[in-house]
Amino acid sequence: MIKIIRRRMRYSVFLLVIIFISCKNTENSQDIVKKHPNIVIVLADDLGYSDIGAYGSEINTPNLDQVAKDGIRFTQMHNTSKCFPSRAVLLTGLYAQQADMHQKPEDFHNSVLFGEVLKSAGYNTFFVGKHHSTDNPFDWGFDHYKGLRDGAANYFNPGLQREGEVMPAQKRYGKRVFAFDDSIVQPFTPPKDYYATHAWTDWAIDLLEKYKDDDSPYLLYLAYQAPHDPLHAPEEEIEKYDGIYDVGYEEIAQKRYERQRSVNLLDERYPRSEPVFPDWEKLSDSVRQDEIRRMQVYAAMIDILDQNIGRVIDYIKSTGEWENTLFVFASDNGASAEVVEIGDGKVGAMDRWSSLKANWANVSNTPFRKFKNFSYEGGTTTPFIVHWPDRIKEGGRIDHTPLHFIDIMPTLVDISGAMYPENYKGEKVYPMQGESIMPLINGESLSRQSPIYFNWRNGSALRNDDWKLVREGNKWELFDMHSDRTETNNISDENKEVFEELKSAWERWAEKMKIELE
DSSP states (O other), rough: HHHHHHHHHHHHHHHHHHHHHHHHHHHHHHHHHSOOOEEEEEEEOOOOOSSGGTTOOSSSOHHHHHHHHHEEEEEEEOOOOSSSHHHHHHHHOOOOOTOSSSSSSSSOOSOOHHHHHHHHHEEEEEEEEEEOOSOOGTTTTSSSSEESSSSSOOOSSSSOOOSSSSSOOOOSSSOOOOEEETTTEEEEOOOOOOOOOHHHHHHHHHHHHTTTTTOOOOEEEOOOTTSSOBBOOOOOHHHHHGGGGGGGHHHHHHHHHHHHHHHHSTTOOOOOOOOSSSSSGGGGGGHHHHHHHHHHHHHHHHHHHHHHHHHHEEEHHOOOOOOOOGEEEEEEESSOOOOEEOSSSTTSSTTTTEEHHHHHHHHHHSSOOOOOOOSSHHHHHEEEEEEOOTTOOOOOOOOOEEEEGGGGGHHHHHHHOOOOOOOETEEOOOOOOOOHHHHTTTOOOOOOOEEEEEEEETEEEEEETTEEEETTTTTTEEEEETTOOOOOOTTTTTTTTHHHHHHHHHHHHHHHTTTOOO
């Protein structure tokens, strides 16, 4: 009897050991899962370098300012200076020329989107917002896509005139294409309470809620249209900025620059580029009032954008997932000097399509030169914030490493453990062109293996370490970005050998990409 009892005791102890080991293995498995974070990429549209508080703005952006304070601010992340090529580069990790997205928004070729890549690593993949292509992201690896497949639309009503309302100002009435998974909607006429930035956030949160009990990590790519024209915002939001812009261009720009200097985004080596705007006091009263109104609406749009980013953050926090979420924020190009005027309504209203224009765009891009569509820093540089509580333990860092949107795909592959394919949709896929920025997130340095190249219509550039070669039209210039980040001193004559070497390197790249200068 005693032997039987002893055997049973030994067996019970054995079971307890097995259970303990099993529990430890389960815990370890959960730890492994947690190493693959949720990923949220938020992209603004035509947002200037200094347009959020964390980069010098007077506009109220507390949510982005907080993630910047708790994360990392990068000062030299670059896009292509134009909406659809930038988005193509971000999605693919290739230069837009390789994906056949460099001339106009068409179908992608010889590429794979990060939705498909992360899906192969077990991620649920969601895309909400602006795409700017003729492809449907739902067919390119995203479990769900809801948004504007086109480039820009009326924020209040992108579709047909609704009963009892004014005609919505539109570039192509009723022609803008929206997609909801595999359903293409043209025109998309939403309910009367629709405002794009609010609605797209609702769609994103609805998708997160739908999958909240799924143990798989998720990728949310939330690509807003704001603050791209048309300048549209609810009147109560516009009124919040009454009186702010009465002081004019110079005072707003100078204060933004001083804030940038005070937080070490810039130092004394980087003076403001020469302003393009006129003397405020020499403008007529009517012109000043029109300019004030434009900037008020623009500021309201950015304020609303930040509010909605806050809604997404609050939702993720409510699920307990915020610590294990990589949050990224950027803009697809610098502020735009393009001029669009459609309709007779008040600037900011549904029946008027207005743009910011060059003077305020120059302020938005403080301290840099030029705007969207140019290869100077004002066109290609974006505020870039990375926040990841589980990995970034000491927030508030500012990193000056030169980066480009080609670096996003390698970073996602690095983080997720995904395999980047050699073939997709029956086509050979080009290798990734960028570098993972994980070393920078970990507080280490990053050594680029290749220069960064740029080309969009009338502008081109090459960045190699501290040298930048840049073209506008037929004129090439050379800058030392270590001492002259704002591109104020062309040193090509003093450095002819470097100039010719970089120009030859860009030309070899252009030949490989089959680029012909206009």
